[in-house]
Amino acid sequence: VISARAPAGSRVPTPPLLGLALVGVAATIVALVASTLPPGDGVRPPAAARVFLVASAAALVLVVALAPHRPGRWELLAVGLAALGGQAALTAVADPFVIAVVLVLIGFGHATRPSPRPFAGRARGPAFAALLLGLGWALAGTPGPAWLGRAGALALALSLAAAAGLLPYLPDVDAREPASSSYVAWAGFFGPALALTLPGRLHGLSPDEGTVFGAALVGLGLVNLGWGTVGAWRTASDAAAWRYSFLADWGLALTGIGLFRPAGLAGAYLALLSIVLVRLPLYVWARPALPGEERSRLGPLQVILIVLLAGAAPFAGFPIRLLVLQAATQAAWPLAIFLLLAMLLWIGHAPRLARTVTVPHGGAAAGLWLTLALSLGLGLAPGLLRAAGGL
Amino acid sequence: MHGLALAAAGLSWLGVTLLALSDERRGGALGLALAGLGLAAAEAATGSDPLAPAALGGGGLVAAALRLRGYRPARVALLSGSTPRLMGSIVVLVVVGLVGGVALGAPGGIVRLAAVAVSAVAVGRVLTTSRRWVSLAAGSVLALSLGAMGGLPAVVAGAVVAGALGAIDGGEAAEAR
Numbered sequence: 073v074i075s076a077r078a079p080a081g082s083r084v085p086t087p088p089l090l091g092l093a094l095v096g097v098a099a100t101i102v103a104l105v106a107s108t109l110p111p112g113d114g115v116r117p118p119a120a121a122r123v124f125l126v127a128s129a130a131a132l133v134l135v136v137a138l139a140p141h142r143p144g145r146w147e148l149l150a151v152g153l154a155a156l157g158g159q160a161a162l163t164a165v166a167d168p169f170v171i172a173v174v175l176v177l178i179g180f181g182h183a184t185r186p187s188p189r190p191f192a193g194r195a196r197g198p199a200f201a202a203l204l205l206g207l208g209w210a211l212a213g214t215p216g217p218a219w220l221g222r223a224g225a226l227a228l229a230l231s232l233a234a235a236a237g238l239l240p241y242l243p244d245v246d247a248r249e250p251a252s253s254s255y256v257a258w259a260g261f262f263g264p265a266l267a268l269t270l271p272g273r274l275h276g277l278s279p280d281e282g283t284v285f286g287a288a289l290v291g292l293g294l295v296n297l298g299w300g301t302v303g304a305w306r307t308a309s310d311a312a313a314w315r316y317s318f319l320a321d322w323g324l325a326l327t328g329i330g331l332f333r334p335a336g337l338a339g340a341y342l343a344l345l346s347i348v349l350v351r352l353p354l355y356v357w358a359r360p361a362l363p364g365e366e367r368s369r370l371g372p373l374q375v376i377l378i379v380l381l382a383g384a385a386p387f388a389g390f391p392i393r394l395l396v397l398q399a400a401t402q403a404a405w406p407l408a409i410f411l412l413l414a415m416l417l418w419i420g421h422a423p424r425l426a427r428t429v430t431v432p433h434g435g436a437a438a439g440l441w442l443t444l445a446l447s448l449g450l451g452l453a454p455g456l457l458r459a460a461g462g463l
Numbered sequence: 464m465h466g467l468a469l470a471a472a473g474l475s476w477l478g479v480t481l482l483a484l485s486d487e488r489r490g491g492a493l494g495l496a497l498a499g500l501g502l503a504a505a506e507a508a509t510g511s512d513p514l515a516p517a518a519l520g521g522g523g524l525v526a527a528a529l530r531l532r533g534y535r536p537a538r539v540a541l542l543s544g545s546t547p548r549l550m551g552s553i554v555v556l557v558v559v560g561l562v563g564g565v566a567l568g569a570p571g572g573i574v575r576l577a578a579v580a581v582s583a584v585a586v587g588r589v590l591t592t593s594r595r596w597v598s599l600a601a602g603s604v605l606a607l608s609l610g611a612m613g614g615l616p617a618v619v620a621g622a623v624v625a626g627a628l629g630a631i632d633g634g635e636a637a638e639a640r
Binding site: 167168169170172173174176177179180181183184190191192193195196199200202203206207209210214215216220 | 562563565566572575578579582583586589590592593594595597598599601602605606608609610612613614616617620621624627628631
């Protein structure tokens with residue numbers, strides 16, 4: 073009944089997909105309006121998550137309206153709205169068990185999208201993430217030896233990595249796969265929403281379990297940061313290089329969250345916003361060149377993109393790096409040395425990724441410049457976004 | 464009630480094991496239904512809100528019935544290679560019993576342990592299958608068991624999601640389109 077896809081070649085969404093899109097719009101509106109409800113209700117996303125929802129909606133409009141080579145634009149809009157609803161559900165629900173159930177629904181629903189990879193393979197990551205989340209929360213609340221609670225906290229941290237498709241749960245990459253069906257939907261859309269809200273939903277963790285959760289996030293963050301920066305630089309395929317660049321962004325975000333410092337949380341929040349507003353659209357703009365591994369000539373646009381992708385001022389990456397470094401020096405200064413090294417290594421893959429973005433024309437060019445402007449806005453006015461997100 | 468909860472937990476494990484072993488859609492649907500009914504009976508034995516067992520049982524039955532849409536009988540119910548899956552189910556049962564044995568004293572703890580065991584076996588099936596309908600059936604069981612770990616909102620959400628996954632076309636032809 074629900075195949076959530078249009079017949080091949082169709083550019084108009086099927087009735088089930090249209091219905092899912094309407095449900096997605098309704099869920100997003102409810103999640104945004106729920107902020108007016110009194111505290112303590114089951115459905116109430118935090119301020120940061122509401123800002124993230126608005127940013128995701130903006131990124132969706134940007135990609136649907138202006139991305140290059142977009143056959144089936146209406147279908148993409150319908151899928152995007154349905155996904156936005158899923159994101160709203162992930163951020164609004166307070167009970168971790170319900171979040172795990174929502175993950176199952178989104179995971180299997182997303183796996184129905186057309187893709188060169190088989191359905192069963194694409195459903196594995198979200199299903200495993202849901203298990204880890206449910207198991208972790210069940211263990212954390214079980215009376216018994218302390219190690220059970222610690223194992224639960226570890227499972228909760230791993231569930232975040234599994235949901236976003238990070239190390240040690242890297243999914244396959246197929247350059248021919250549309251962005252909406254690929255790992256990008258999890259690393260760049262659903263995963264950040266979960267990362268923004270899940271730590272705040274785990275009030276029941278004891279201090280001991282909270283420490284394990286934070287330490288596991290920092291560990292996962294450092295591994296993904298190191299693997300992402302080196303992988304994006306050294307891998308043979310440009311499509312894989314983009315995937316590793318998502319990992320590097322996530323590395324900073326997880327480290328920031330796991331440090332449990334205001335500066336770290338703010339850095340993570342900006343990093344997750346940057347993933348959905350900058351990294352995701354740039355990947356969509358680079359996608360047409362990826363299957364053929366085409367490289368554009370080094371022009372003015374590519375130079376700007378190199379500066380942006382390297383995380384230099386005045387773009388979004390700069391305040392993120394400053395905030396995460398600040399949190400690391402407050403928590404344990406040797407950690408800052410590793411972070412600094414990884415940030416230096418990060419520069420290595422920026423030229424490579426920049427050259428996969430070909431110079432577009434017309435609306436696509438406007439979309440690309442708009443993405444650069446968004447990154448500039450994040451870089452120049454992080455305080456405004458932090459205030460809006462309550463961080 | 465304690466004995467009933469234990470028996471129901473055993474039934475749910477039996478159901479998910481049947482789903483893990485079955486290579487034929489009818490067996491998978493039966494396993495799904497049994498897992499849902501087992502979790503529902505265990506939940507009922509705890510004396511919780513009557514809506515919770517009704518949702519779990521109903522969700523399992525609806526998902527199982529929907530999974531049989533377009534069913535054509537196959538010749539083989541169990542393909543070779545099912546022994547590791549059986550061993551996996553038994554290992555999960557033993558490990559969950561050893562680790563969470565402390566919780567077996569209370570009916571609420573039994574439900575949660577049963578749900579953990581069922582979800583672990585279901586995810587094991589999702590991770591090892593390449594077939595769409597098997598993955599979807601195991602996904603329905605996973606949603607039911609994750610819901611059973613929590614309170615009433617989680618139970619209802621799990622039942623709704625299990626039914627929704629049942630509505631997704633499980634035919635391999637759907638994938639090829």
